[in-house]
Amino acid sequence: MPVIYRLKSLPRGHKVALGLLSAAMVVLIMMPTEPAVASRDRSDIPLSNALQDKRQPLEMEVEDLPVVDDHLPVREQMVKVSRGDTLSSIFARQGLSSALLHDISQLGAHAELLRKIHPEERLTFSFDRKGHFAGLSYPLDAARTLDIRQSGTELRSRIISVKLEHRTQYAQASISSNFWGAGVSAGLSPGKIMSLAAMFAWDLDFGLDIRAGDHFAVLYDQRYKDGILVDTGHILAAEFINQGKVYRAVRHDDGNYYSPEGRAMRKSFLRAPVNFSHISSNFNPRRLHPVTGQVKxxxxxxxxxxxGTPVVAAGSGVVVESGYSRFNGNYVVIRHDRTYLTKYxxxxxxMVKKGEKVKQEQQIGTxxxxxxxxxxxxxxxxxxxxxHKDPKSVDLPQAAFLSRSELARFRPKADKLLAQLSKVSEVMLANN
Ligand SMILES: [Zn+2]
Incomplete structure (x- = not known):
């Protein structure tokens, strides 16, 4: 029976219990990231500067009035982008001038971000008490918002980052019938199940090598904003026990996975050139030849x-044959180097021609x-x-190791994650 155990731990992030806009206002002051400024003389901007110039010292005895910022946003308008919308059509609907749009287009990389608006995304315009444009905010992802503000005669833009709360989730299962089912029972999403298989795709043939009794445990990251799950993060570490053999991998901050010793999980050859989720039945190595009836x-x-199932190159190389024969049907042969050759x-x-270069995992046919x-x-x-060799047992080129300095950064984190992984495994076993 697959078992589920989850751990809500590592509350590393601060819970940001602020609405997007209020958070935006706070962070606006605190995090001056990537500022950009566009300015332009506009007749409709005015007053605060002019008024301030007139406050002469001869009226010192008069009590200082609070400075009124004319650009203080007093009204907000949220706009959902529809199919076919452009920034200029949205601006026109809001009664905003093309001069303003032109000024925004001068905001460099930030302006580029606004050119990529998609249907269903939201833009929030704000207006001051005179109904003039005061600001525009555009959420880029769960954590980042592009914020453009009118500041005097200038436009200022920046990316506001909200710190998301990270929670480490734990899942594990023993496989009773198949890997996919065990992943689902462990509470993993389809994407996570695929990621877990992808981590070990160079060591394990998930289509043919998985057996009842195999076991896996995974630590992964989830990101929350205001207590709501906004992003399911990466697998941080995982362990897979296949037919008694233990495989372990930890994610490094270069985005790749490494063994606890720092050896890259990515190797020259995939164990299987077909994704496990498509493989329908196990191969019996002692079967009779289906056509001749002889043990061959x-x-x-x-x-x-x-x-129609995609077939990918097990490793990178050059297509040395792509043709048809009566026995082989359509076939492709890839030479990887002087030593290794694979046939499909x-x-x-x-989907490839003779002489063509192919990369590992590139689709070559169906x-x-x-x-x-x-x-x-x-x-x-x-x-x-x-x-001919059995790709599962043959000695393959060794995968690369992390450099000494990278390893020094990797090891402490890896040790900690792996310790966490075994600790929660033990707790689970004790609870069982
Ligand atoms: Zn065959």
Whole structure:
């Protein structure tokens, strides 16, 4: 039975219990990030400067009046972007001048952000007590808002960042029938299940190697704003026990995953050139040849999958053959270097040409049933110096290590995360 245990810990972030606008006003003062200024003489701007110039010292005895900022926003108007909207059509609907739009377009990189508005996004305009433009805010993502303010005769813009609260979530499961089902029972989203498989895709063939009793545990990050989940973050660390063998990986701040020792999880070859979520049945290595009925040495691995399923290059290299034969059907051969060659047979579609360079994980075709077969599947062969090998057991080129200085930064964080991972595992086991 898959088991679920979750831990709400590490309340690293401060809970920002402010509405977007009020937070915006506060941070506006505190975080002067990426400011940009555009100014222009406009006849409709005026008064505060002119008034201040007239406050002469000869009236010193008069009590100082509070300075009235004419640009203080007193009214807000939220606009939802519709299909076909442009910034200029939105401005026109708000009764805002093209001169203002022109000024905003002078705000450099910030103006560029506004050019990328999409349907369903929201722009919030604010107006001063005279009904003049006072500001515009545009949320870029859960944490960042572009804020443009009228300040005297100038426009000022900046990106306001709100600190999101991070919570580390924990999930684990033992696999009873299949990996996907276990992931779902552990409370992982489809995206997280795919990410978890992707972390170990160079070590494990998730289509064929997963067995009942395999187990995984994951720590991942979720971001909250005002107590509401706004963004599901990355997997921070994970452990996968496959047929008794333990695989562990931790995310480094370069965005890649490394073993606890600092070896890159990414290697020269994927374990399977078809995504596990498409593979429909396990391969029996001692099967009779489906057409001839004879037990025949099978020099490859068969991945049963629906016609049309994407087939990717197991490693980067050059396509040395892309053709058709009576037995192989549509097939592609990739040379990775002097030593390694991979073959992909019975394709429905070939998507690369002879001589073409391909990258690891690049789609080269689709699963099909061409050639001498009884049903759609990918027949995959792995050759080392011209000899067929089992890609699961063959020695493969070693993955790169983190540099000494990177390792020094990686290790303390990795140790902490892995300790956390085993600690929550123990708590879970104790509770069971
Ligand atoms: Zn085969």
């Amino acid at each position: 040495p099978h020099r490859g691995i068969d991945y049963a999958a629906r016609t 047979l019975h394709l429905h579609q070939r 699963v099909g049933a061409t050639g001498r077969v009884t049903g759609p599947h990918l027949h995959y062969e792995f050759l080392v110096n011209g000899v």
